[in-house]
Amino acid sequence: MTLKTRPTPFRQTVTALVAALAVLLVDPLSAEEGELPRGHFLLAESGKVIGENYTVTVEDGDTLVDIARRHNVGYEAIRMANPDVSLWAPYAGTEVTIPNRHILPDAPREGIVINLSELRLYYYSAEGVVETYPISVGREGYATPVGLTKTTVKVKDPHWSPPRSMREEAAARGEPPPTVVPPGPDNPLGRHAILLGLPSYLIHGTNKPEGVGMRVSRGCIRMYPEDIESLYERVPSGTQVNIVDQPFKAAWSQDGVLYAQSFPRLEENRGSVEPILEAIQVVSQAFGDDQPPVDYARLRQAVEQPDGQLISLLRSAEPAPEPVTLYDELVLGQR
Structure with missing residues (x-):
């Protein structure tokens, strides 16, 4: 085949x-x-x-x-x-x-695509080229929203004004509100910021680069200082930004291998559909008109033990006593 x-x-x-x-x-x-x-x-x-x-x-x-x-x-x-x-x-x-x-995320290859569960940003900067960088996103209680927006204003050496949530938390503790932080080594935005069409959300640098690749922000997208500086110089204002949450991805490689990649899910974006069923849907979409021999045990393992590593879902074709659907085999395999 x-x-x-x-x-x-x-x-x-x-x-x-x-x-x-x-x-x-x-x-x-x-x-x-x-x-x-x-x-x-x-x-x-x-x-x-x-x-x-x-x-x-x-x-x-x-x-x-x-x-x-x-x-x-x-x-x-x-x-x-x-x-x-x-x-x-x-x-x-x-x-x-x-x-x-x-x-690559399952999204149009245009502008910037941010995959929240993957903690990664993709930028389609030129014909035939994609750039990708690790990011931090909103921690629990401050989830980065999913949706389509665009870049607006770019600011170098920004001042940082504490958000209302921080001021409210300080007041609840009986502490004075945090003050505006000028540009410099103590500024949590770093030296470069790209504002988004979503009010109060930015793509920016950080003064704590060791936290990049974690859920640590209050909703903004953080990047390594060298990465945001590079994007700051090259991303035009008005660039489309597509924020998605795809904890499970499946796709063919150029040499005809079906791969899957699974990441820990963000609980706030978990829908009513079970993760294994979502994975079935993703793999089925990747099939196209083909019905290749899939290693269902590996698919289950990828969903239940996500580690971000690519695994091949193909196995050697084996004779089966009775044809079953992808859903049936996954469910039967759990019994």
């Missing part, structure tokens, strides 16, 4: 040339050196999987959080990819996995 039709070499070459030209316009030095800039990936002509995982070795004085920042990874992602490695005191010589492979 043919799972996917591969593009012709000629079309692949043309696509690669166009994408390379786009990258050259973004960062001429990196393009000359034959390397893509930080966070940049070329889009394949088919498939929705980008990047590859790789490993690095811990050096004296490194923390896992330091390594994550150097390699464009957030706190939770590096922790889940290396569950047996100490975050703050890994042994020198330890091999660390860098989770650098992603399934």
Whole structure:
């Protein structure tokens, strides 16, 4: 059975040339050196999987959080990819996995797409190119809203005014309200901020980069200082921003493999449909007209034990005594 039709070499070459030209316009030095800039990936002509995982070795004085920042990874992602490695005191010589492979969110490839459960931002900056960066989102009680908006005003060295919720909390404790913080090292917005069409919500930097990749904000999108600075210089005002919450993703790679990627769910966005049933729907949409042999046990495991790692859902075709639906096999497998 043919799972996917591969593009012709000629079309692949043309696509690669166009994408390379786009990258050259973004960062001429990196393009000359034959390397893509930080966070940049070329889009394949088919498939929705980008990047590859790789490993690095811990050096004296490194923390896992330091390594994550150097390699464009957030706190939770590096922790889940290396569950047996100490975050703050890994042994020198330890091999660390860098989770650098992603399934693109199921959303139009336009402007900025933010996937809340994934704690990751995607920016379709040029034809054939996508950029992706780790982010922090709203913590429990201050959930970042899902919806479609756009960038408005960009501010360098912003002042930070404490939100009403912080002033109310201080008053409840009998404490004086927090004061406006001028630009500088104590400013929680960092040096760059991009305002959104959603009132009081921003994409901004931080003075605590070790928290990037966690749910720690009051609803805003936080980024590493170097990442927001890069976007600040290049994202035009009026750029579409699509905020989605997709804890489970499934898609074909360019070479015809069906992958899934699952993240811990945000409880405030949990609907009435069970997670396993949502996963069935996502995988069914990825099938298209094909009905490939799916490893249902792995699908169940991905949903029940989300760790952000890509897993193949395909298995070798085996004769079955009776044909069953995807739903039936998942339910029967739990009995």
